[in-house]
Amino acid sequence: MSSDLQGDGGPDRPHAQTEGPAPGAAPTPPARRRRNSYRSLTSRLLSADAWVDTALWRAGRTIGEGMRSYDRFLRRFEVRGFSRAAAELGSDGATFGLLGLLVLLTFAQPAFEATRNADWMTTEDFAVTFLDRFGKEVGRRGIVLNDTVPLEEIPDVLVKATLATEDRRFFEHFGIDIFGTSRAMVENLRARTVVQGGSSLTQQLAKNLFLSNERTLERKVKEAFLALWLEANLSKRQILKLYLDRAYMGGGVFGVTAASEFYFRKNVRELSLAESAMLAGLYKAPTKYAPHINLPAARARANEVLTNMVQSGFMTEGQVIGARRNPAIAVDRSQDQAPDFFLDWAFDEVKKLSRRNPALARDRIVTVRTTLDPALQRQAEQSVDSVLTEFGQARRTREAALVAMVPDGSVRAMVGGRDYGKSQFNRAVDALRQPGSSFKPFVYITAFLNGYSLASVVPDAPVSIGNWSPRNYSRGYAGPITLKEALTRSINTVPVRLSIAVGRPAIIATAYKMGITHELQNTVSLPLGASDVSVIDMTASYAAFANGGLKATPYAILEVRNSAGQILYDRSRNEPEPERILPADKVGELNDILINAVENGTGRRAMVDGVAVAGKTGTTSAYRDAWFVGYTGNFVSAVWFGNDDFSPTDRVTGGTLPALAWQKLMAYAHAGIELTPMPGVDPARLKPAQVARTGDGTPAATQPRILSTRTAEVLGRIGRSLDALGQTASAGEGVAQP
Template identity: 35%
Template sequence: MELIPSERFKRTTKYVRAIIILTTIGLIILFVLLLSLLMYAKILGPPPLVVPQSTLYYSADGNVIGETDNGQKRYWVGMDAISPQLIKATVAVEDRQFYTHNGFDIKRIGGAILADIRAMSKVQGASTITQQYARNLFLGHDKTWSRKFNEAFYTIRLEMNYTKKEILEGYLNTIYYGHGAYGAQAASQYYFGKDALDLTLAEASMLAGIPKGPSNYSPLDNLEKAKSRQKVVLLAMKNQSYISEKNITEAQQAPLSLKGEHGTVTHKTAPYFQDAVKQALKSQLHLNDRTIELGGLKVYTTLDESQQDAAEEVVSATIPDSSGIQASIVAMDPSTGEVRALVGGRNYAESPFNRATQAVRQPGSTMKPLLYYAALENGFTPSTTLKSETTTFSFDDGHSSYTPHNYNHQYADGEITMAQAIALSDNIFAVKTHLFLGEKTLVDTAHRFGITAKMAAVPSLALGTSGVRAIEMVNAYSILANGGKKVKPVFIKKVENQKGEVIFAQNKKSEQILDADKAFVMTQMLTGVFDETLNGYTKVTGSTISSQLTRPYAGKSGSTPTDSWMIGYTPKLVAGVWTGFDQGKKIENPAEKSYAKKIWAAYMEKGLQGTPAKSFKETKNVIGVNVNPASGKLATKDCPVSRLTYYVKGTEPVEYCAEHFRGEKPTHLPDEPEQKKTPWYKKVLKPWH
């Protein structure tokens, strides 16, 4: 009988030993698992902090002109851009042991468990700032065991790979403050209309209390509850020795000026321009849509807000609301290609289709300067003469014919100079020049000028029958305006990522692609469009707007049955205007045909107002002489009209005009040669004279 207790003791000892062994093994396994988890977390490294952030667009003046988001207003700022009061208030009320724990507050977790047991429900939270940050970054708010495990794992990874400052910065930039405002900067702007750095103690303590329940503690929705929550925050700050009792009283009594409006961008400036910027981000930087929309980029554009306002105002003032005519404007700095203003239509809300960058329309006679530049390269000069008369051209080895007409079927019925042909927009002269050079020459020249559209090498190409985009035509004129240097339309100066790192900067390179002297000669001929000394069988095409112009301009208008154009420039600004119907309907109303010129003249004058008027600077290898516009010969004192005309040195006329002298041959005229030689170009073009 005495052996029974001994047996029981032995059996009990055996069980205790087993329990101890199993517990030890379990603790070892748990330790190994925890160590493995930590090693795995370390091997994985820092979790990617991909946070949707608003992308901001800036004008050339540094003003915010637009932003993109998915309904979450969030602007990432560094700790030095957040009020110290908000930082202290957040730590005090959300996680007072933040700087000492390793991601988990064990004491707080234990307290929360006891509180929940006593209440038989979940009444107290124990999440640290790091845990909340992990949840905001990577997880939802569903209450499942898998979510809790992932939250713990991401918390470990954050604590192992980021400093406390970096974690707190991330938390303050991702936490939700209600009303679509994510992060301290967006919330500060929404509630108080100021940056997060400028928050007072009263504002900071009010803001820090909102994340616990944005719908309950928003001062805009329930000021009484918000004030009560503010007091909790202030007391927590006092307990951490951040503030004094006096500070609490002052903060509670301080008046609050609530705004309740997202103020970064109140309206979208230049929406067509911004669409073009986004397209440039895709094509030039190869960014995807999500990065562009939510990547927290800062995009510094070339937009000049005053130029943009001028462009929008003149379109609105010129075209009546009842008109179905559409319009586009592109304005560029010819020296850099930077786009200063862009209007892609009359109403973005009704139609976001960008007629400045997307529409392909016939340019009409605005194509002629490119043709005549090619002619200058092939021996033509401003004094080159051809006959302007009704002409039928045969081509395609005689199998086809083409009969172009001048506006209103008006012709000189005699010879005119190239300078006058440009000013009057003579179509016969243009087609003759085009066929002499060879149809392929204009195609190649247009491509040199940056036009990418496919063009049909046919006689009518000289009159702009192949479609182009407005922005490419304006860019082509920029090359003439800057003296023949290659440029491309530039919308973006610089792009920064969410960390403030520059990921793109515009690199300006100067490449001479045209002869500078011939480019100047071409520009000087284009000033004739507004000079009535070049009037001939009809008035110069710019005569209807020349009275509105207060400085030297070069330009060219163009029209087809469905399109109306005006493109022109000064040394510092080039702009092009297109008007027409989207459906390609004919423009029948004479007033509607004049819209493009009126818009262009009003825009250029308004856009350049207050800037000094500058003439086009002649190049070194050109010479200016006074000529009779009708004959292209050197003018005498007896010529009724003369015009200063520029030529590449060595190509200027040497023969004086003898049509207007009175009496005997004047002594200032040189002797005529015994036998005149027929100019080379007239021999080639003899069939069309």
């Protein structure tokens, strides 16, 4: 072959072959091709690995150099010994403190919900004058608003006494007095008891505005954050003014303005140093140091306040010596019988009414005519107190509660505890206790609504629901028994069998419809009264039996007038007619049984001469709660006896102390009035009226005839009209003044 045919890249130069085998050559085997591909991939992976290793090594070296440089830099600030320990502790403390702050802030979130209301400072603040159902003043509640007595007009000595006693560093701290709190902790540790409070004045205001008095860590956390929020949103003077208006001062009054009038019958602007010191001493424990309850203790506390004023530098010893030698003289209120528990509840009802009455929400200085019957209220208090005085210590029973109303729900008397001065907790409204067998009428009326009657026969025999097997109080069984006899004898197995037949949800629905407002637990023991209820709810529920099956919502307010005398609310005008919730014939059947339960069952001590009385006793396990809930055609009342700490009594049952107190009240209430027949009960069952007698057979005290609601309203309007005419006449020209 010629040389001109053998150029570069010709077929005779194998290194120049780029595609395919030479013509006529054998093809590359597949195994060889795979090996070549594997070697190529391996080579690439090794290259990548080498690059990554190199990069990591270089990055590590760079970071190491940086750390060494940073370490060399920090060595300039290195400390040793005690300084280093302090720095370490400070650093760790800051870290853990930040974490703790985040946790506390999480806990405090619910408290800030109350601050979302743009009108949170005045939302429920009222100055209310309460009248009884006949138009006579019986008490006052509420807080006079800020513009009534400006801070500038409150005596300087009262402001100084407040700051010296409650928060000397008020104008220096940011809402939480760290130094004051620390000092209080030290003093409390030394005394091994609480001798000093650590809360600043702002924290106390936060509690008064948004929180309750419960002593828990959660509340203290909320209180601290709300204090900071108040300091951020209000000036110091605004906070001080709100505190002076909101603090509870004992005797059912709030704020220094109301307290000045209550304790000294003085305008707050006229208070002396001694009187100011006595008022400032009330912040710590208003019920303990209230001068109308314990004047020596109030004066001793006022003397401590004067000492605080000297120690804080607000006054000298020479300036306070006169107040020490001539202590304040408080108004004698030993004869006052203010219905404080009723007024507290009525005040809450005014607040609720304002939420659905725009006119009342705007005008917050009002006069409220209530449903209270002062004579019946006094007798209710005396009935409870006399029974506790006679039997309380021996039967290990310290407290009681009572609500009395007419069958339409109008509350005539309320006893929320034995001594309002010692405890303002209203056991008639706010306490939840098990009703025991007094709950059984809810079961029976539900059975009547589902086809049963008082003559229906149900076996009194052992019954079990799962592992629960209720027993009768007598530990025996009567066999087949009518519902009338079963409820009269307060048999336990029968209502349980009825609950199985009609269903517990139906019983719960009936109880809610009749007036129970708190949640009832759907448990097997529900028919025996194992779910908590309140005294006022039980009274209202039984009122449906007394009025023939109508809804009886408890109410305290008949009429509300503003400061100009204009009517803002009239119950007869603004409220609808009561709703029928139970058939009259079924109510009549139950009334027949409950009259029998009093006359021939466990409620015999509640009988009143000449009056048909229906009712049911209730006693819970270990004798912790004892009830009697009863009614006539004129009145309905529930009475509870027990202890606040749920400790057992000495075998007090509903047929003993509660029935006795109920009888004392109702014998008085029915003396000299026209008896109203009980719905569904044969009028022939009503005996001729006799002289009412107490449980021991002696004649009961009588009261003037209780006027009907309509008559009382007419007389009230006549009286107000005469007052208005007298005021007009005295204001006219040329009228001779007496």
